[in-house]
Amino acid sequence: MNEMQSTGSALVVYSTISAKEALIDLVPRFEQQSQSKINITYTPAPTLIKQIRAGTRGDVFIGPEEYAGPLFEEGILLTGSRVPFARSATGLAVRAGTLPPDISTPAKLKSALLAARGVSFSEGASGMMFVKVLSEFGIADAIRAKFVAPQPGEMIGSVVARGAADIGIQQISALLPVAGITIVGRLPDELQEPIIYGTHLFAQSAQQDLAQPFVNFLRSATAIAVLTKSGFEPA
Template sequence: MLQQTLVRRSAPLLAGFMLLAAGAAHAADIRVVSSGGFAQAYKNLAPAYERASGDHLVSEWGPSMGTTKNAIPARLARGEPIDVVIMVGDALDKLMQEGRLVPGSKVVLANSPIACAVRRGAAKPDISTTEGLRSAFLKADKVAYSDSASGVYIETQLMNKLQISEQMQGKAAKIPATPVGEIIAHGQADFGCQQRSELLPVEGIDIVGLLPPEVQKMTQFSAALAPGGKQPEAGRALLRFLASPDNAGVIEATGLEPAAAAAPAPTPAMH
């Protein structure tokens, strides 16, 4: 049912794309690396783009920050052949300032709130207030959070705001690379928080709710071209497609808040 809904929402955009794609002389392999927060939205949109443009998306995944091998900054530093990156906006801006992304190519895609989850079937704490959230952290035997944007915020700011930094030492763990939801589902933590869009696709967990508004941290997800990319024009076409208002419904269905405003539908590059 969800797949049918997503296809219907993309139909107006695809109608125009198909006419242009029919005349494309050469299909491009577009190499994309996306961080987890936008990954599900990207996965849902990718088949429609490939059908419409005739291009092939070669997709890989990695965090927006951190020191793991798959982290986007590490990939760029190694000179991997990447056409498009999709990642946390602040981290993207930093890379662009350092000259590691194509200047002026940034497009804002969505904003993402942080949510918390427990193992499926476990009691759900009430985290609708800061006191309830504080209690949920303190009562948990082990808490998990990511090594990317949401985890950095939880570790460096949220714990202080809730005045629990000392109490959480030894039972709150930063999880590199692996989605927090999977850690919870496997019983390695009984409570954890990450971008809602990263928790939603994980089986075996129940999402408790969003962080209370007064301590919520919205994370922007953006995309840009990598300077070493071999398909810059095809990459730009993909950026326009991802940022199109016609795809806002697909993005919203994954737990994100689309950034797209009303604008004409984009058209893919001719090859």
């Protein structure tokens, strides 16, 4: 099914959900500034990629390079159209009111993970990075045995907030909006693989010229201030 939803009257944007908190602030600002209209949909990354591969199309895809790369190879995104605009670090959260573990070093993070009764992490870019960390620690099987999967559409922070997991691992930008948790901090720097967000044009879009002002806006001083407040860093 080819859901070509670009209408010519509005820019159709599909974004992974981790960028939502910044974009729900930025999109109205851009619309007011440019007198343009944007129809934006936020979806968890694995689900969104499946939808795009099944035929969903628009004008702009926003997400990490880990997901955009294969879509370029498949000819879905326009070659050379990637423009990075933000980076996000991965952090650890616990339920509000509980004693936060020391995660200042890789060894202390490993101990905290082994001591937890339940650990939750996403299938998105931060989860892919975290699985590598578990393998490096040699505790992948031990953590998988106490993995707590989020419910469909549920944020990792919400799993922790309702007490289903002691520890949640996700991008800090996705943890910040969740009530009922304490963000302990970033994972140690030597374990970080920054997740780089970019804008990408769909190859079939008839509005590529109209998309460019939005792409530029996401790299503006206004956007950088909002992104920083939302847990991102400029790319």
